[in-house]
Amino acid sequence: MEDAIIEDLHTTNSEAHIFFSLKRKPHTCPHCHTVTEKVHDYRLSILKDLPIMSKKTFLHYRKRRYHCPCCNKHFYESFRLLPKHCRITTRLAFYSIHLLRDRQSIRAVAELLGISDSSVFRRMQDVRFPKPSHLPKVLSIDEFRGNAGGQKFQAILTDADKHKLFDILPSRSQVSLMQYLQDFPNKKEVRYFVTDMNKIYRDLASEYFPNATIVVDKFHVIRYVTWALENVRKRVQKLLHPDKRKYFKRSRKLLLTHKYKLNKEGLQALEIMLLHSQDLATAYHLKELFYDFMDSYTRAEAAKKLRFFILAAQASELKEFHACLTMLGNWSKYILNAFDCSYTNGYTEGTNNAIKVIKRNAFGYRNFENFRNRIFLSLT
Ligand SMILES: [Zn+2]
Incomplete structure (x- = not known):
């Protein structure tokens, strides 16, 4: 907040209120690109920010509107801590995502930070975990009852050697597993495939991973x-x-x-x-x-x-x-x-238990992508 001019500060036992505006400086009109320093008016907006000394912190921001002498239009000054149309600062949004990593429920994070559930939820949707590009050397598969996105069971893939979550798939069906696996360029590099006694998984592995030893967890x-x-x-x-x-x-x-x-x-x-x-x-x-x-x-x-x-x-x-x-x-x-070999489904099952905790805290996920995001946020 190097450009901010603090105008006033009020604190209570539980809250801090900071009043500020930004330094006046030349701005380029977004409509016609003329540079102007002419002020039109100010609007007050109240933003939530990261807690300071564990007090809920509110920024009272006197937001300046500039006037463009060329096209006669008005526009707000730019402020990089604040995305457009937002009532919480970017760093508070990041912090809420960070807290979600500790497997707290969205509700608990929202309450802790004094923001709405939907603010946290929207930030979570901004985070993307793309499909990995290469399969691990040791791939382990299991399933869990996630009840997400209209499917009762989801499949979970992990790297059983490095003990990492690899991916979560919307369905455990043969078709969806085939669609998912077929694009990987390094299917021949999978050396071990760890599974339970599921014929679908075994047949899939025989077809897609010609060099893999299929291991049933003891x-x-x-x-x-x-x-x-x-x-x-x-x-x-x-x-x-x-x-x-x-x-x-x-x-x-x-x-x-x-x-x-x-x-x-x-x-x-x-x-x-x-x-x-x-x-x-x-x-x-x-x-x-x-x-x-x-x-x-x-x-x-x-x-x-x-x-x-x-x-x-x-x-x-x-x-x-x-x-x-x-x-x-x-x-x-x-x-x-x-x-x-020493590979087991142990890590995958541990991950499954962690997912159960997430699911319990969330009262289910109707949307699979949100559910997958939430799992990746907590477990990677
Ligand atoms: Zn203009």
Whole structure:
């Protein structure tokens, strides 16, 4: 504000009011380009500015209008801190965007700065995050329920090596993913594609990334085994004589915990529980075999342990493990790829959680671009 002449200053406990005008200087008429210094009149406008010493700050600006002697028209002096038709200064607008990075809701930022929600919202729309030009070496994909722009699910792409958000797509459908991916010039440079067990994503990767190893994140796989074990437990528990129910207290937790993590007491309770049902004992044994497979250090070790698990699950004839066996039949190859590299969907899922917070704070986004902007502002 080097050109400003401060005329007065009032402060209260919570507000600061600064009265100023700008130095009079020659201006070029925007209509006919004549230079003039002739003043027509002044108009008072009140602008909000950045808080000073945490007081809400108002600028009382005596805005000068110049008179052009050549074309007889009037025009306002220029003031670069203030965009046209604006009631808040440019630096306050920047600051509101900056605050949005801390994942505060638009409402919270607006309240903090004493400006309207729509002022913050408009500033947010001014920020643009263009589509990236090159794909990362390690691309990870997931989806989330964003309910934005008329689509229930959105797709999220991240760089799983550098742990960066790559892009958010309006839909997770095959068509929209194809349209999005086809223009990238470096599809052949993608070396790893990390995904959950979604056939659409896998087929897309095989088609577009000929040099990529498709990796299924291990932690999506475990769920199938814990579901199977849980279903066996529920079946057994339902048929249990009421006298024996006491042995099944805390059964869920005892069954799902790694055996080596249980203390003496837990191990005893587990043993008694498993004595009451052969099916449950078998299912439990399968789960431990699977956990052991998951802890493998090398791909060769993992492949051996997985084969062993599959044979044991088939031999068990427990129907609850059918879905798990089918899944392994379709995805084993990609699950084993996870033992060759350290890439997981972990970062993507963390990002998904951050997006949930944004969504909750915003009560949903009808417009997808605004939603995407908001996510980029917070996460990049
Ligand atoms: Zn003029």
